[in-house]
Amino acid sequence: MVNESSRERLTAAAFALFEEQGYEQTTVEDIAARAGVGRTTFFRAFGSKDDVIFPHHESLVVAVRDRLTAAAPDAGVPAIVEGARLVLTHYLDEGDLARVRYRLTRTVPALRHREISGMQQYQRLFREFAASRGIGGDPLHAELLANAVVTAHNYVLRRWLREVGADPLDEFDRAMADVLRLFGGSAGAADERAAVVVFRTTRDLDAVLPGIRLVLEDARPETLS
Known part of the structure:
Protein backbone atom coordinates (compact mmCIF):
# COMPACT_ATOMS: atom_id res chain seq x y z
CA MET A 1 0.00 0.00 0.00
CA VAL A 52 -3.37 9.61 -11.99
CA ILE A 53 -5.51 12.26 -13.72
CA PHE A 54 -8.41 11.43 -11.40
CA PRO A 55 -6.59 10.48 -8.18
CA HIS A 56 -9.49 11.02 -5.79
CA HIS A 57 -12.48 10.09 -7.91
CA GLU A 58 -13.31 6.79 -6.22
CA SER A 59 -13.02 8.21 -2.70
CA LEU A 60 -15.18 11.16 -3.71
CA VAL A 61 -17.86 8.85 -5.08
CA VAL A 62 -17.82 7.01 -1.75
CA ALA A 63 -18.13 10.31 0.15
CA VAL A 64 -21.15 11.34 -1.92
CA ARG A 65 -22.77 7.92 -1.49
CA ASP A 66 -22.18 8.08 2.27
CA ARG A 67 -23.74 11.55 2.41
CA LEU A 68 -26.85 10.33 0.64
CA THR A 69 -27.06 7.19 2.77
CA ALA A 70 -26.88 9.27 5.96
CA ALA A 71 -29.59 11.70 4.84
CA ALA A 72 -32.68 12.04 7.01
CA PRO A 73 -35.82 10.36 5.63
CA ASP A 74 -37.30 13.72 4.66
CA ALA A 75 -34.06 15.25 3.32
CA GLY A 76 -34.84 14.54 -0.32
CA VAL A 77 -33.52 17.09 -2.77
CA PRO A 78 -31.32 19.00 -0.26
CA ALA A 79 -29.28 15.82 0.34
CA ILE A 80 -28.59 15.57 -3.39
CA VAL A 81 -27.62 19.24 -3.47
CA GLU A 82 -25.17 18.66 -0.63
CA GLY A 83 -23.72 15.69 -2.51
CA ALA A 84 -23.12 17.91 -5.53
CA ARG A 85 -21.55 20.53 -3.27
CA LEU A 86 -19.03 17.93 -2.03
CA VAL A 87 -17.87 17.39 -5.60
CA LEU A 88 -17.62 21.09 -6.39
CA THR A 89 -15.67 21.96 -3.24
CA HIS A 90 -13.25 19.13 -3.98
CA TYR A 91 -12.46 20.66 -7.38
CA LEU A 92 -12.12 24.11 -5.85
CA ASP A 93 -9.71 22.75 -3.25
CA GLU A 94 -7.60 21.20 -6.02
CA GLY A 95 -7.08 24.62 -7.55
CA ASP A 96 -4.63 24.61 -10.47
CA LEU A 97 -4.61 20.80 -10.69
CA ALA A 98 -8.30 20.90 -11.59
CA ARG A 99 -7.60 23.41 -14.35
CA VAL A 100 -4.76 21.30 -15.75
CA ARG A 101 -7.12 18.30 -15.79
CA TYR A 102 -9.74 20.40 -17.58
CA ARG A 103 -7.26 21.32 -20.31
CA LEU A 104 -6.19 17.69 -20.68
CA THR A 105 -9.73 16.34 -20.93
CA ARG A 106 -10.45 18.87 -23.68
CA THR A 107 -7.60 17.56 -25.82
CA VAL A 108 -7.20 13.85 -24.97
CA PRO A 109 -10.27 11.80 -26.05
CA ALA A 110 -9.58 8.91 -23.67
CA LEU A 111 -9.51 11.29 -20.70
CA ARG A 112 -12.67 13.00 -21.90
CA HIS A 113 -14.44 9.62 -21.98
CA ARG A 114 -13.14 8.89 -18.49
CA GLU A 115 -14.47 12.22 -17.26
CA ILE A 116 -17.90 11.57 -18.77
CA SER A 117 -17.99 8.14 -17.15
CA GLY A 118 -17.25 9.71 -13.78
CA MET A 119 -20.00 12.27 -14.24
CA GLN A 120 -22.43 9.48 -15.04
CA GLN A 121 -21.54 7.78 -11.76
CA TYR A 122 -22.67 10.84 -9.79
CA GLN A 123 -25.78 11.12 -11.91
CA ARG A 124 -26.63 7.47 -11.24
CA LEU A 125 -26.12 7.95 -7.49
CA PHE A 126 -28.48 10.92 -7.45
CA ARG A 127 -31.06 9.16 -9.62
CA GLU A 128 -31.07 6.02 -7.49
CA PHE A 129 -31.30 8.05 -4.28
CA ALA A 130 -34.23 10.10 -5.64
CA ALA A 131 -36.03 6.95 -6.79
CA SER A 132 -35.41 5.19 -3.46
CA ARG A 133 -36.90 8.13 -1.57
CA GLY A 134 -39.89 8.31 -3.89
CA ILE A 135 -39.15 11.90 -4.88
CA GLY A 136 -41.85 12.80 -7.37
CA GLY A 137 -43.19 9.25 -7.31
CA ASP A 138 -42.01 8.70 -10.87
CA PRO A 139 -38.75 7.22 -12.27
CA LEU A 140 -38.74 9.91 -14.96
CA HIS A 141 -38.86 12.61 -12.30
CA ALA A 142 -35.86 11.05 -10.52
CA GLU A 143 -33.97 11.01 -13.84
CA LEU A 144 -34.82 14.64 -14.54
CA LEU A 145 -33.80 15.70 -11.04
CA ALA A 146 -30.43 13.94 -11.26
CA ASN A 147 -29.81 15.48 -14.68
CA ALA A 148 -30.73 18.95 -13.42
CA VAL A 149 -28.38 18.78 -10.43
CA VAL A 150 -25.44 17.46 -12.47
CA THR A 151 -26.04 19.96 -15.28
CA ALA A 152 -26.22 22.90 -12.87
CA HIS A 153 -23.09 21.70 -11.04
CA ASN A 154 -21.15 21.27 -14.28
CA TYR A 155 -22.19 24.71 -15.54
CA VAL A 156 -20.82 26.38 -12.40
CA LEU A 157 -17.68 24.22 -12.39
CA ARG A 158 -16.86 24.94 -16.04
CA ARG A 159 -17.19 28.68 -15.47
CA TRP A 160 -14.71 28.46 -12.60
CA LEU A 161 -12.32 26.25 -14.60
CA ARG A 162 -12.38 28.81 -17.39
CA GLU A 163 -11.81 31.56 -14.81
CA VAL A 164 -15.08 33.21 -15.74
CA GLY A 165 -17.11 32.91 -12.55
CA ALA A 166 -16.09 35.26 -9.74
CA ASP A 167 -17.57 33.25 -6.86
CA PRO A 168 -18.32 29.61 -7.73
CA LEU A 169 -19.97 28.79 -4.39
CA ASP A 170 -22.33 31.74 -4.76
CA GLU A 171 -23.10 30.66 -8.32
CA PHE A 172 -23.66 27.12 -7.07
CA ASP A 173 -26.15 28.37 -4.46
CA ARG A 174 -28.03 30.29 -7.13
CA ALA A 175 -28.02 27.37 -9.55
CA MET A 176 -29.26 24.94 -6.92
CA ALA A 177 -31.95 27.43 -5.86
CA ASP A 178 -33.29 27.03 -9.39
CA VAL A 179 -33.21 23.25 -8.98
CA LEU A 180 -34.98 23.51 -5.62
CA ARG A 181 -37.56 25.80 -7.17
CA LEU A 182 -38.29 23.13 -9.76
CA PHE A 183 -38.05 20.02 -7.59
CA GLY A 184 -37.88 21.02 -3.92
CA GLY A 185 -41.52 20.51 -3.11
CA SER A 186 -41.95 17.27 -5.01
CA ALA A 187 -41.26 14.92 -2.12
CA GLY A 188 -44.15 16.13 -0.01
CA ALA A 189 -47.71 14.94 0.16
CA ALA A 190 -49.79 15.33 -2.95
CA ASP A 191 -52.08 17.96 -1.41
CA GLU A 192 -49.24 20.22 -0.21
CA ARG A 193 -48.81 23.53 -1.99
CA ALA A 194 -45.11 23.84 -1.05
CA ALA A 195 -42.36 22.37 1.06
CA VAL A 196 -39.70 24.14 3.06
CA VAL A 197 -36.23 22.69 2.57
CA VAL A 198 -33.08 23.36 4.56
CA PHE A 199 -29.49 22.60 3.67
CA ARG A 200 -26.17 23.56 5.21
CA THR A 201 -23.96 26.15 3.55
CA THR A 202 -20.85 28.09 4.46
CA ARG A 203 -22.04 31.09 2.46
CA ASP A 204 -23.07 34.33 4.16
CA LEU A 205 -26.78 34.77 4.74
CA ASP A 206 -26.93 37.71 2.33
CA ALA A 207 -25.48 35.50 -0.41
CA VAL A 208 -28.15 32.79 -0.14
CA LEU A 209 -31.20 34.93 0.62
CA PRO A 210 -31.90 35.80 -3.06
CA GLY A 211 -32.18 32.12 -3.91
CA ILE A 212 -34.38 31.43 -0.88
CA ARG A 213 -36.65 34.32 -1.85
CA LEU A 214 -37.05 32.83 -5.32
CA VAL A 215 -38.14 29.52 -3.80
CA LEU A 216 -40.59 31.16 -1.41
CA GLU A 217 -42.06 33.44 -4.05
CA ASP A 218 -42.66 30.49 -6.33
CA ALA A 219 -44.37 28.64 -3.48
CA ARG A 220 -46.86 31.39 -2.56
CA PRO A 221 -50.51 30.24 -2.71
CA GLU A 222 -52.60 31.55 -5.57
CA THR A 223 -55.04 34.32 -4.64
CA LEU A 224 -58.67 33.30 -4.94
CA SER A 225 -60.84 35.77 -6.82
Missing part, protein backbone atom coordinates in the same frame (compact mmCIF):
# COMPACT_ATOMS: atom_id res chain seq x y z
CA VAL A 2 1.38 3.40 -1.01
CA ASN A 3 1.11 6.20 1.55
CA GLU A 4 -0.76 9.40 0.77
CA SER A 5 2.44 11.45 0.56
CA SER A 6 3.74 9.30 -2.29
CA ARG A 7 0.40 9.50 -4.10
CA GLU A 8 0.43 13.27 -3.82
CA ARG A 9 4.00 13.49 -5.12
CA LEU A 10 3.12 11.26 -8.04
CA THR A 11 0.03 13.31 -8.83
CA ALA A 12 1.91 16.61 -8.67
CA ALA A 13 4.75 15.21 -10.79
CA ALA A 14 2.35 13.82 -13.42
CA PHE A 15 0.38 17.05 -13.78
CA ALA A 16 3.55 19.11 -14.04
CA LEU A 17 4.97 16.84 -16.74
CA PHE A 18 1.70 16.77 -18.67
CA GLU A 19 1.80 20.57 -18.81
CA GLU A 20 5.50 20.68 -19.73
CA GLN A 21 5.73 17.99 -22.40
CA GLY A 22 2.20 16.77 -23.12
CA TYR A 23 0.15 13.83 -21.95
CA GLU A 24 1.05 11.40 -24.72
CA GLN A 25 4.76 12.18 -24.48
CA THR A 26 4.91 11.59 -20.72
CA THR A 27 5.63 8.04 -19.57
CA VAL A 28 5.05 6.33 -16.24
CA GLU A 29 8.82 6.19 -15.86
CA ASP A 30 9.00 9.97 -16.29
CA ILE A 31 6.38 10.49 -13.59
CA ALA A 32 8.03 8.10 -11.15
CA ALA A 33 11.43 9.69 -11.67
CA ARG A 34 10.08 13.21 -11.13
CA ALA A 35 8.34 12.07 -7.94
CA GLY A 36 11.48 10.34 -6.69
CA VAL A 37 9.97 6.86 -6.52
CA GLY A 38 10.23 3.65 -8.52
CA ARG A 39 7.97 2.47 -11.35
CA THR A 40 6.62 -0.25 -9.06
CA THR A 41 5.51 2.37 -6.54
CA PHE A 42 3.59 4.16 -9.27
CA PHE A 43 1.60 1.05 -10.14
CA ARG A 44 0.91 0.35 -6.49
CA ALA A 45 -0.67 3.79 -6.26
CA PHE A 46 -2.37 3.94 -9.67
CA GLY A 47 -3.47 1.32 -12.11
CA SER A 48 -2.52 3.36 -15.16
CA LYS A 49 -1.41 6.76 -16.39
CA ASP A 50 -5.07 7.68 -16.86
CA ASP A 51 -5.80 6.97 -13.19
